[in-house]
Amino acid sequence: MNAIVLLFAVGLLLLGFEVVVPGGVLGVIGALAMLGGCGVAFANFGMSGGLMAVSTAFVLGALMLYFEFVLLPKTALGKRFFLTTSIKGTTAAIRADNLTGKVGTAVTALAPSGYVAIDGQQHEAFSRSGFLDAGVAVKVVGADNFRLIVTPEKVERI
DSSP states (O other), X not given: OHHHHHHHHHHHHHHHHTXXXXXXXXXXXXXXXXXXXXXXXXXXXXXXXXXXHHHHHHHHHHHHHHIIIIIGGGSHHHHHHSOOOOOOOOOHHHHHHXXXXXXXXXXXXBSSEEEEEETTEEEEEEETTSOBOTTOEEEEEEEETTEEEEEEOOOOOO
């Protein structure tokens, strides 16, 4: 009986730590410990004792999940473990639709990558023309992965 209780306790403890330590390893080991406790119950107490251990394992597992995902996020400690806000952002491909053809200024030297300012916002950019000094006027011609593709803006002379 002590082995069953010990295996269930270790299993529940490891399942509880699964919330804090990512990766799934502790959860798998915890589930195996509880399964081992059920196996010991079947071996020592027969079919009725084993079925009672299996039902107890399911009830304890359900209570652990309820605690971890319903009660814990409402506590001060739980609020530190769970994400409650999101970061809104756009990819360069979405930005390219809105920024293609716009003119901006190189904030840093583009050698060939760096940062440009367009409409008061800073964006990562790649110079198709190679090295460009900071302060050079640039024109957005497209997007590649997570950065804008720019070329130097041609200044017309009269």
